[in-house]
Amino acid sequence: MAQKKMDIADAEKLIQWYMDHKRELPWRDTGNAYDVWLSEIMLQQTRIEAVREKFIAFKKAIPDIRTLAEYDHDALMRLWEGLGYYSRAANLQKCAKVLVEQYDGKLPEEYEQLVKLPGIGPYTAGAVASIAYGKGVSAIDGNVMRVLARYFGFKEDIREQSTKDAVFQSIQDVYRKPVSYSAFNQGLMELGEVICVPKGKVLCEHCPLYEKCYAYKNQCINSIPYRSPLKQKKIVERTLLVIRQGDRFLLHKRPEKGLLANLYEFIGVERKLSPQEALKEVEKMGMEPLHIQRLPDAKHIFTHLEWHMTAYEIQVGDMNEQNDFLFANKKELAGMAIPSAFKTYVDWFSLREK
Ligand code: SF4
Structure with a gap:
């Protein structure tokens, strides 16, 4: 050159x-x-x-x-x-x-x-x-x-x-x-x-x-400038389980390292689940599902990958305290640092339950 x-x-x-x-x-x-x-x-x-x-x-x-x-x-x-x-x-x-x-x-x-x-x-x-x-x-x-x-x-x-x-x-x-x-x-x-x-x-x-x-x-x-095309982003199918007992939501703190480290999220499973499979996941976590409702799909784009999200709101009976889990009502939820990847759902509850 x-x-x-x-x-x-x-x-x-x-x-x-x-x-x-x-x-x-x-x-x-x-x-x-x-x-x-x-x-x-x-x-x-x-x-x-x-x-x-x-x-x-x-x-x-x-x-x-x-x-x-x-x-x-x-x-x-x-x-x-x-x-x-x-x-x-x-x-x-x-x-x-x-x-x-x-x-x-x-x-x-x-x-x-x-x-x-x-x-x-x-x-x-x-x-x-x-x-x-x-x-x-x-x-x-x-x-x-x-x-x-x-x-x-x-x-x-x-x-x-x-x-x-x-x-x-x-x-x-x-x-x-x-x-x-x-x-x-x-x-x-x-x-x-x-x-x-x-x-x-x-x-x-x-x-x-x-x-x-x-x-x-x-x-x-x-x-000018010439920039060679980037490789396609990886697409990750996720299912969010928005677990609720009355007005309390169940949240989970993400690991200390990696994507969205240390931030709270709704429980997520890295594949697309049917309503029956989502209910089974909840049972596996030791909870009794009472009612399930499909929420709107959402997409979130990171620099290197895209999350395509299916989500269910699942009402449960008793919820046991578990490590890394946290319960928050809607008001507390609004004040927490929830990643913008889940904003669709936080906003959805805020609007629906004003
Ligand atoms: S540096 Fe950019 S703005 Fe300035 S003359 Fe060249 S192309 Fe135009």
């Missing part, structure tokens, strides 16, 4: 454009590394509009790293509701505990220290080091990758490590020059979010880099 390098004049144009056009965001220019870290974690897989309000509410409840380290786990999950990918919240807290123990409750300044912390990958480490501490390191996410691939004309598959390495190398000279690395990195991010967008109208006429942009000059914006 031919070596390509951004010249300093274009880096300076980008910085100036950023200083003139940057959007006001609640975590921007606060001078607080916690804000940079928290916002970057929230923004992974989530749109900026959804993050804005959540960030403000989260900061109100948890203003600093020490508070985060000690915060009640279930309450933390509730604050995270709506953002999905709950492991991010769990990792935030895990990281906060390490920061309290090893770094006096502060985020370290160096990329090499940041990238070793739980839940912090190369992109977030680069973002915190450059934005919060002005360090000369890159922070390349999907948006930045797209901008640079178009600007330089990288036509190779951007899922390939060799393409990612070439993109990384293309801007390293900028970090040896006396410019604002924070503004340069944020300029690339901002450009990818508002001008050099993935779909819809790319606003090249407002782009500070258009004069030397390969994709613009060669009219191939829509074919």
Whole structure:
């Protein structure tokens, strides 16, 4: 792959454009590394509009790293509701505990220290080091990758490590020059979010880099970046047993590791059950089913798999206390951190039994 390098004049144009056009965001220019870290974690897989309000509410409840380290786990999950990918919240807290123990409750300044912390990958480490501490390191996410691939004309598959390495190398000279690395990195991010967008109208006429942009000059914006198709998601058929005794629901805490770790769920069986099979499952758990009703089907999409859910509401006689099980009435249910995968059913009961 031919070596390509951004010249300093274009880096300076980008910085100036950023200083003139940057959007006001609640975590921007606060001078607080916690804000940079928290916002970057929230923004992974989530749109900026959804993050804005959540960030403000989260900061109100948890203003600093020490508070985060000690915060009640279930309450933390509730604050995270709506953002999905709950492991991010769990990792935030895990990281906060390490920061309290090893770094006096502060985020370290160096990329090499940041990238070793739980839940912090190369992109977030680069973002915190450059934005919060002005360090000369890159922070390349999907948006930045797209901008640079178009600007330089990288036509190779951007899922390939060799393409990612070439993109990384293309801007390293900028970090040896006396410019604002924070503004340069944020300029690339901002450009990818508002001008050099993935779909819809790319606003090249407002782009500070258009004069030397390969994709613009060669009219191939829509074919760069090239991304090879992903493998199909695995489909998992599940049956949810929404077991009730009067107004109490039976919930189960998921294992400490893996998908939706430590969160509460309705009892689930990893196959599609008929009503008769569902009743047998309940009997196997030592309960006496009295009445069964089919609930609407639902689907939940994770990054690597899809749950296709069949569900039954099953009224039972006596329910025995068992390890890892919890009973909650509808009001308690509404206040718990139930993963959005089960939202269809929590909402269904809230609406039906107002
Ligand atoms: S000129 Fe257009 S394609 Fe090139 S970097 Fe700017 S917005 Fe993207």
